[in-house]
Amino acid sequence: MSATVLDPTATGRHAAAGRDSREPALKVEGLWKIFGAKADRIIGTPDEHLGRKELQAKTGCLAAVKDVSFEVAPGEVFVVMGLSGSGKSTLVRLLTRLIEPTAGTVTIDGEDVTRAGRARLRQMRRNHMAMVFQQFGLLPHRKVIDNVAYGLEVRGESKPKRLARAQEMVDLVGLSGYEGSFPDQLSGGMQQRVGLARALAVDPQVLFFDEPFSALDPLIRRDMQNEVCRLHEEVGKTMVFITHDLQEALKLGDRILIMRDGEVVQIGTPAEVVANPADDYVRDFVSDVPRSHVLTLRYVVRPPRAGESLEGPVMQADCVVRDAARQVLASALPVRVFEGERFLGVVDDEDVLRVVVAEEPAALGGAGAASPGGAA
Numbered sequence: 001m002s003a004t005v006l007d008p009t010a011t012g013r014h015a016a017a018g019r020d021s022r023e024p025a026l027k028v029e030g031l032w033k034i035f036g037a038k039a040d041r042i043i044g045t046p047d048e049h050l051g052r053k054e055l056q057a058k059t060g061c062l063a064a065v066k067d068v069s070f071e072v073a074p075g076e077v078f079v080v081m082g083l084s085g086s087g088k089s090t091l092v093r094l095l096t097r098l099i100e101p102t103a104g105t106v107t108i109d110g111e112d113v114t115r116a117g118r119a120r121l122r123q124m125r126r127n128h129m130a131m132v133f134q135q136f137g138l139l140p141h142r143k144v145i146d147n148v149a150y151g152l153e154v155r156g157e158s159k160p161k162r163l164a165r166a167q168e169m170v171d172l173v174g175l176s177g178y179e180g181s182f183p184d185q186l187s188g189g190m191q192q193r194v195g196l197a198r199a200l201a202v203d204p205q206v207l208f209f210d211e212p213f214s215a216l217d218p219l220i221r222r223d224m225q226n227e228v229c230r231l232h233e234e235v236g237k238t239m240v241f242i243t244h245d246l247q248e249a250l251k252l253g254d255r256i257l258i259m260r261d262g263e264v265v266q267i268g269t270p271a272e273v274v275a276n277p278a279d280d281y282v283r284d285f286v287s288d289v290p291r292s293h294v295l296t297l298r299y300v301v302r303p304p305r306a307g308e309s310l311e312g313p314v315m316q317a318d319c320v321v322r323d324a325a326r327q328v329l330a331s332a333l334p335v336r337v338f339e340g341e342r343f344l345g346v347v348d349d350e351d352v353l354r355v356v357v358a359e360e361p362a363a364l365g366g367a368g369a370a371s372p373g374g375a376a
């Protein structure tokens with residue numbers, strides 16, 4: 001019944017993430033990492049098309065990352081998600097060249113990282129990239145303030161300058177008062193805040209997160225996810241975030257890249273991935289996700305029916321259905337949905353309820369469970 005309006009040019013949830021004509025902050029093209037003795041003899045031969053297991057059986061080599069390409073816009077939060085062994089950690093290490101790629105290029109702010117010589121790479125790592133790891137990587141004998149200032153020290157900043165910047169970052173991550181503490185005097189969540197402050201201190205072009213919250217207990221983990229959202233709102237940095245946790249990916253990502261066996265299965269906004277899973281692997285991943293929490297009005301909007309009022313309140317297409325529901329249900333007239341200035345259509349009580357009711361256990365398998373707007 002309802003028409004689905006899918007807009008491939010849809011921008012992310014974060015204001016700074018608008019994909020525009022500017023150069024991507026990060027561009028990855030045809031990136032491969034094959035482990036094994038004959039790794040460099042596989043690309044360009046028919047063997048490159050073999051599945052991971054077949055390649056391993058035939059050559060003894062393991063394709064951890066296989067022909068991966070994507071672009072990240074300035075200010076975007078880009079999440080790489082996949083099960084254990086899918087190649088996420090290898091991928092993020094390739095992006096910073098902690099591991100050398102077998103093939104492909106990585107460009108950060110227009111500069112090809114894969115071609116950089118040793119000295120230039122070191123310089124790029126100090127100035128343009130920062131990493132936040134699961135194991136924090138803090139220096140145990142240094143106080144919080146000196147851990148945060150570490151990257152600036154390595155870069156040769158004067159002491160007053162680096163301490164002033166470090167203090168600013170300590171305050172930003174909510175650790176004011178703990179500057180003089182040592183890492184082992186802090187909880188796991190607080191230590192990870194130090195890791196965040198340290199990464200932000202160098203004002204990098206891209207921040208890489210490799211499963212940073214996996215070791216934290218669920219409540220702290222949620223706090224830290226909120227913290228990343230808040231920090232992103234404040235500093236607008238480009239972020240590449242690795243996780244195996246779908247909820248985390250949906251919460252943080254403007255877009256999500258889903259990996260399996262080293263390959264890209266799907267790249268899309270949380271709503272795109274939930275509404276249109278690329279295959280059964282992704283469908284299985286997203287099957288438990290409450291759709292109203294992720295789908296936006298873009299996915300339920302429909303053309304107005306003959307005689308239907310076009311005087312109702314106006315809402316933007318990127319508003320999540322759950323957040324829009326109250327206003328839609330309170331309005332006697334259908335809500336008009338716009339993308340910027342462009343009129344996309346209308347949404348009424350029934351359109352919203354169809355998404356919400358489909359999540360109710362009683363509706364599963366029943367008529368109410370029909371996919372909203374036929375989007376799935």
Ligand SMILES: Nc1ncnc2c1ncn2[C@@H]1O[C@H](COP(=O)(O)OP(=O)(O)OP(=O)(O)O)[C@@H](O)[C@H]1O
Pocket residue numbers: 035036062063064082083084085086087088089090091244
């Ligand atoms: N140095 C290495 N030598 C050989 N194989 C490796 C090496 N590093 C990783 N691999 C293999 O590459 C594949 C991808 O590993 P990777 O650690 O990148 O996956 P992941 O998605 O990050 O998994 P996890 O979440 O468990 O860390 C795995 O099969 C792994 O065993």
